[in-house]
Amino acid sequence: MGTESKSKFITELPMETQEILNDIAYPVNRNDIIEQARKSGAIPDIMRGFGMLPDRQYNSAEDVAEELHIIYLGPPSEKA
Template identity: 35%
Template sequence: MSTAPNPIDLQKHLGGVDYPANKADLIKAARDHNASKDIVEALEAMPDRQYDGPNAVSEAVTKR
């Protein structure tokens, strides 16, 4: 299993996301911002739910 992406890098690739956002919205935003494979995979591994903000996303990614 790969390590969780750096939270700063993660948030750089999620710039412009309107929260609350669901998992699919976050993955699309990351891909639109040319996120690395590790970041996209980390987002794909998160629970499928609504996220209230960047901190909730970072927390979900690090709990994998």
Template identity: 30%
Template structure:
């Protein structure tokens, strides 16, 4: 059961991240992701997850989600 709860929590975070990144033009970098999320009113959880990403170029929203998932493990 605990793994199901954490999984649904992760899915919720991914949804929040994608909403917070509305309007981002890809490819983009970590700094732009964080700044866009902040200007879109993202929660501290979202800002923290994006802040933990590696400093690199992200080509697609899916690549951002994958990187966030890797940081959570």
């Protein structure tokens, strides 16, 4: 999987989620993401998604987007 396929995950997210993730200074952990979302006034559905993230370090918005993809849709397919 190259950078192309990783960056597509961010475009699958709702615009509000993309904006929150793009406003964060990485690296961050789950609690940092949740705090930023809270400060941004994120709706409950977005907060719930961030709350389901594994507690680990995220190095970019794409890292978070890929993890959200796995949470909601399962691991990405290796097929093109």
